[in-house]
Amino acid sequence: MPDYHQETLDALFDDPRAATLFSSTFVVVDLETTGGAPDGGGITEIGAVKVRGGEVLGEFGTLVNPEEQLPAFITVLTGITEVMLLEAPKIDTVLPAFLEFAAGAVWVAHNAPYDVGFLKAACAKHGYAWPKPLVLDTAAIARRALIADEVPNHKLSTLARHFRAATQPVHRALDDARATVDVLHGLFARLGSLKVHTVGDVLEFVKAVSPAQRRKRHLADGLPDKPGVYVFRGHKDRPLYIGTSSSIATRVRSYFTAAEKRARIDEMLNAAERVEAIPCAHSLEAEVRELRLIATHKPPYNRRSKFPERVLWLKLTREAYPRLSIVRELQDDGAAYLGPFPSRRGAELAAAGVYDALPIRQCTHKLSLRTTTPACALAELGRCPAPCEHRISADDYESAAAGPFRTATVGDPGPVVRGLLARIEVLAAAERFEDAATIRSRMVAFLRTAVRMQRLASLTALPELIAARPAASGGWELAVVRHGRLAAAGVSPPRVHPQPTLDVVLATAETVRPGPGPTPRASPEETERILAWLERPETRLVKADVGWASPATGAGRWRPFLTRAEAAATVHFDLDG
Incomplete structure (x- = not known):
C-alpha cells in the first residue's frame, strides 16, 4: 500500500529549491512537434507524467492539431499522420488543462530548452500567463553525472537502455515521458552519492x-x-x-x-x-x-591584509637640520611622522612631493652646527638651501622647511599642498603636462596620507568611546572602542533597555593602553572599519571620555579637494582649494 503523508502548511510556502528530491513533485513532459523552432513550428502531441517519491500520481496525454501541414519526415519519425490530427483539440484549448496538471510542480524534460521553448511560445501566442516553473533537464544532468565509459552519448534512448527503463522511447510523447521518468529516477540515485539531495542542488549541479x-x-x-x-x-x-x-x-x-x-x-x-x-x-x-x-x-589563500604590520612611515628626524627618512617603526621619540603607508612607493611619492614643495635637504649626512660639509649638486641647482654649508640658519630652516612638514602631520597641510599646486600651474602653463601629472600624483599621495593619519588619530586619541546602532532584528548593536581598537561588542535584546547588556559588555571589555602615533593599539584597517561603522547615519554615540574632534584647520578640510584631485583627468586645479 502506498505511503501517503500530509504536507504541512509551511511546506507549501517553502522555497521549492530547498525541497528534497523525494518530497518534490515533478511533471515529466515530452512534446512531439512539426519541427523547426518554437516560433515557427507547432505542437502535435503532449505527454506528461506526474511523480513524487518514486510513485506515479497521474498522466496527461493528448494529440494536438497544429493547424499546419505535417512534414512527411515527422510522420515517418513518429507515426503521427495528418488524419490522426484532424479531430484533435487545438493548442489553445489544451494548454489550460496541461498548465493545471503541471501547476506547482517542478518540470522535467529531456533536452528541456526545446520542449519548454514550445510551451512558452504557445502561452505567449494565446495569452496564457507563463508559470515560470523550475525546470530540470535530464540530458544536462546526465552529462554531469555519467562518464563516457558508461554511456556513448546522452540520447534518451541510450539513457533508457542504461537505466533499464520499463518503457522504451518511440518518439510518441507519453511513452517518451514515461521513459524519461525512469531515467530521472536512475539519475537521482546517482546524484545521492554525489551529495545532491535537493532541487536546488540539482540546479547547481548541472552548472559548471x-x-x-x-x-x-x-x-x-x-x-x-x-x-x-x-x-x-x-x-x-x-x-x-x-x-x-x-x-x-x-x-x-x-x-x-x-x-x-x-x-x-x-x-x-x-x-x-x-x-x-x-x-x-x-x-x-x-x-x-x-x-x-x-x-x-596569514592564511595562504587570503590576499588582502595578510601583513598589516608591514607599513611604512615618513619620519622627520630630530637633528639640527632635520631630513626625511622612510622607516618601518613609529617610535615615541618626539619626531614628526607621516603615515602609515602601505607600500614603499607610496612613501617615496609623498616624500618627493614634500621635496617639491619645501626646501628640506635630501642628503643623508649628519650635519653639525659647528662644522660644514661640502654642498651637493642639488644646492648648485637651487633645489636645496645648503644647510651643510650653513647658508641657512637652523631657525630659518625650521620655519621654511621642517616646520611646515611638522605642522602638516598634525594640523594644516595647506603650505605643502599650495606649494605643489603652484608648481603644477607653472608646468601646465608651459605645456609640460606629463611633469605636471607627476607632481599631482605626489600631491595626492601626500595629502591622502595626511588626511588618513589625522582621521585615525582623532579616534585613537580617545581612551573610550561607546556607540550603538539599531540591529536589524531589533535591539541595539553595541561597540566599545578604546584608542581605536574594538575592545568589546554585543547586541541587546529587542524591546529591552540596552543598559544591562552594555554593563555586561563593559565588564568584559579589553583593557587598551595608550601609545604613540595615529594607530597605537590596532591596525590602520581595523580603526578604519570602526570609523566607517561610527560614521553611519544610524549610529548613535552613547559616551566618550573626551571630545571626538579633528582640528578645524587640519587635513580633513581638504577631503573634498582630494576627491576631485584623485578623479581629475587634467592637471589644472583651483589654487583656492
Whole structure:
C-alpha cells in the first residue's frame, strides 16, 4: 500500500529549491512537434507524467492539431499522420488543462530548452500567463553525472537502455515521458552519492561546478545563520582561508556553487578538511575579528591584509637640520611622522612631493652646527638651501622647511599642498603636462596620507568611546572602542533597555593602553572599519571620555579637494582649494 503523508502548511510556502528530491513533485513532459523552432513550428502531441517519491500520481496525454501541414519526415519519425490530427483539440484549448496538471510542480524534460521553448511560445501566442516553473533537464544532468565509459552519448534512448527503463522511447510523447521518468529516477540515485539531495542542488549541479566543490559540499552543513567569521582549515587544522559574512551558512554554501569561479578558491577547497564558524555579535565585530585572524595566521589563500604590520612611515628626524627618512617603526621619540603607508612607493611619492614643495635637504649626512660639509649638486641647482654649508640658519630652516612638514602631520597641510599646486600651474602653463601629472600624483599621495593619519588619530586619541546602532532584528548593536581598537561588542535584546547588556559588555571589555602615533593599539584597517561603522547615519554615540574632534584647520578640510584631485583627468586645479 502506498505511503501517503500530509504536507504541512509551511511546506507549501517553502522555497521549492530547498525541497528534497523525494518530497518534490515533478511533471515529466515530452512534446512531439512539426519541427523547426518554437516560433515557427507547432505542437502535435503532449505527454506528461506526474511523480513524487518514486510513485506515479497521474498522466496527461493528448494529440494536438497544429493547424499546419505535417512534414512527411515527422510522420515517418513518429507515426503521427495528418488524419490522426484532424479531430484533435487545438493548442489553445489544451494548454489550460496541461498548465493545471503541471501547476506547482517542478518540470522535467529531456533536452528541456526545446520542449519548454514550445510551451512558452504557445502561452505567449494565446495569452496564457507563463508559470515560470523550475525546470530540470535530464540530458544536462546526465552529462554531469555519467562518464563516457558508461554511456556513448546522452540520447534518451541510450539513457533508457542504461537505466533499464520499463518503457522504451518511440518518439510518441507519453511513452517518451514515461521513459524519461525512469531515467530521472536512475539519475537521482546517482546524484545521492554525489551529495545532491535537493532541487536546488540539482540546479547547481548541472552548472559548471568543479569536482572539488561537489566533493566538499558537506563542509557547509550545520553552520550557523549568524554574522561572524568562517575559517577553512586544512591538514593539521591549518587555516587556509578566512572570511566574514552577515550569514556564515549562506556565504560558505556559495563557495560550492557555480557562481564561485576563482581558481585559487577551487584549489583551496581541494585542501580544505573542515570549516570553523566563529559567530559574532554583529558585522563590525566580524570584520575586526577577520582582520585580526588574517594578521595572526596569514592564511595562504587570503590576499588582502595578510601583513598589516608591514607599513611604512615618513619620519622627520630630530637633528639640527632635520631630513626625511622612510622607516618601518613609529617610535615615541618626539619626531614628526607621516603615515602609515602601505607600500614603499607610496612613501617615496609623498616624500618627493614634500621635496617639491619645501626646501628640506635630501642628503643623508649628519650635519653639525659647528662644522660644514661640502654642498651637493642639488644646492648648485637651487633645489636645496645648503644647510651643510650653513647658508641657512637652523631657525630659518625650521620655519621654511621642517616646520611646515611638522605642522602638516598634525594640523594644516595647506603650505605643502599650495606649494605643489603652484608648481603644477607653472608646468601646465608651459605645456609640460606629463611633469605636471607627476607632481599631482605626489600631491595626492601626500595629502591622502595626511588626511588618513589625522582621521585615525582623532579616534585613537580617545581612551573610550561607546556607540550603538539599531540591529536589524531589533535591539541595539553595541561597540566599545578604546584608542581605536574594538575592545568589546554585543547586541541587546529587542524591546529591552540596552543598559544591562552594555554593563555586561563593559565588564568584559579589553583593557587598551595608550601609545604613540595615529594607530597605537590596532591596525590602520581595523580603526578604519570602526570609523566607517561610527560614521553611519544610524549610529548613535552613547559616551566618550573626551571630545571626538579633528582640528578645524587640519587635513580633513581638504577631503573634498582630494576627491576631485584623485578623479581629475587634467592637471589644472583651483589654487583656492
